[in-house]
Amino acid sequence: MSQQGKKPHRPEHCRALTPTGWDRARGRVGSQVEALFAITHAHALAKTGQIPQALSGVERAHAALATGADDDVPFWALVWGPHAATVHSRSAKVFETLGDQSSSARSYATAAASRSGTTYARTTALDLVAQAEQQAKQGSIEQACTTWGWAIDTMAGVRSTRTLKAVRSLRSDLRRYRARGVRYRRRAR
Template structure:
């Protein structure tokens, strides 16, 4: 039942963006899709592969993810896509000594497809991102890895909320949490619980969202980051992630004070180095919540810290964020606020340096 629900959710046409897929979609690694089809027919005719090849893909995924987190999604994007089309597609075609090895290889391939989707999302190519996520989902399903498949449903839910297309996101979040509940450690489950909280808030179900937030917080506080499976651990501290999505939940509910508080907690729970892009975006969001409450000096302080961290980051989301900061600073600048003028000049210089 849950499997059919998840599949129905992600195939719904209304969930996809109205924008056409990027031209880059034509270059998707169809060899992987063909490899899945051959696997379903029991045809494995490629060269033999084993643990060493699987670990190599995992190590490369770790490396590419660290670069993404530090420098933004557009650094190394072509290399990751080419890696998916070549080495990873070859791994999916390979012959393995056991079904377990083949399943782990497909799960490793799914993580690379997921990263490609994340990079497309970071470039604001949302239709392409969803196609990559769907490909990652197909790989996890073929691997028989229900927990990893739930992780893909989770990102699809967040993607829908981020691009303001929430039509199917609550169903996706429900399906993801149902698959993971009782089968994963508390820290892992917390990441799914907070996704559902955010989806409830976006659906206008505030009281249920608040209860789900408390459940997610209880889970993450009782768990440990060491318990996370590899496909979740790559993306940083569960406490920081839960705090960030708690802030987004409160933002959807119009509670700017609580949103500000949880964005601040998220930034505190991330390492000082290695996660510059997400920390910078979190601080920028914190500044928005401060500005919404009329705390202009505090907002300028948060935005200034965000700009410090964005130096050298290549990300369409960062470009959009800085443009949004400048729009708000223009309002404050017209009121004669010197700090707003100075910060706007810094933001203008950043935009000039990061123009496409």
């Protein structure tokens, strides 16, 4: 509920939900699932401006992820795909919220690389688009263009509102670099 609650931009409600989920899950689920609860909590903390606690939450999530590699995972915890990819993607969102574009870009890249094959093409493409946006904000335009290219390639055959929105955002972001010869319009179409 907390992850979905961030979509209408009401982080104060998300912040109220995550400690309850975290407290109820801790010690009752495997480390992989605890990592999901911990990173959701960290994201809510970041959204409400609690920076040191958010960063501690990211560390806690990554520690849980590292210790639970062989855990059995219930089906409901796989809704966002592989745990490592989800934790890295959510970590990227924490860093993005905190304005750490470099860490955010690295985490999005790790998330995208943690998903295999075409099974998670939409989610992988969205992580790549977010990575490219963070790279562009850092001024790494060539790197961002390469990442956007991978995102477009990954989106081939994917039909979703979020990927359509991502392509529109990509086209808008690239407009200001048109003078430098950046041409992704045809590929984006």
